[in-house]
Amino acid sequence: MAESEDIFLRAKHRTFSGLTEDAEREWTGPFYFIQAADPQLGLMKAWRDGDCDGGGDEWAEEVELTKQAVQAVNQLRPRPRFMVLCGDLVHAMPGVKAVFSGHYHRNAGGRHDGLDMVVSSAIGCQLGEDTHGLRVVVVTADDIVHRYLSLEQLSARGVDDDLRKLLQV
Structure with missing residues (x-):
């Protein structure tokens, strides 16, 4: 448990101690990272119900899929250097002004x-x-x-x- 807590404490002040400029300044060989996109919590129910303007009130399916994605990435060997999550985090179609x-x-x-x-x-x-x-x-x-x-x-x-x-x- 202490090791997993330490990972999250390494990210602060817009930096991550595992990816410092000093450590990354020179090329040391190939690496890979994971790019994930659009967990868009609430969209699956909204689309299934045909209510994209107001149906994003249940997130269970997307939360489960996001957990599966994190578990899959955590099991990879060799471990990826980092993971980037981009795109829509929540379903935001209803009420967008x-x-x-x-x-x-x-x-x-x-x-x-x-x-x-x-x-x-x-x-x-x-x-x-x-x-x-x-x-x-x-x-x-x-x-x-x-x-x-x-x-x-x-x-x-x-x-x-x-x-x-x-x-x-």
Whole structure:
């Protein structure tokens, strides 16, 4: 039990002690990793029932399959160097009002048929006139309100008062 707990304690501060820059700087030979995608908890029942807009309320099948995937990976020899999980973690079709993304390195977006596409600029390299920053997104029962704030704004004054008021019940 202590060994399995130690594995999880090795990942912190956006690093993993088993994959440090010093240890990985030079090529030491071939390796492999596992890429897994879309456990999408709730989708199987929704599709089976034909209710993709509201039927994602049962996750048992996807949880069991995800456990099987983890068990299969844990039994592999040689062990993979790491595993990456990407894609949809939960079934999010019902109630989607906005899609948030990045990679454009500037703020952008659009709207089509009630769906907002929101592109947030970068913390790092800017390709437009936007400052280095973060997007604050407040989700209420009735709305999604978002605002891009520079790192300086966020550090100096925090979240804007109007956004903070939306969080009060």
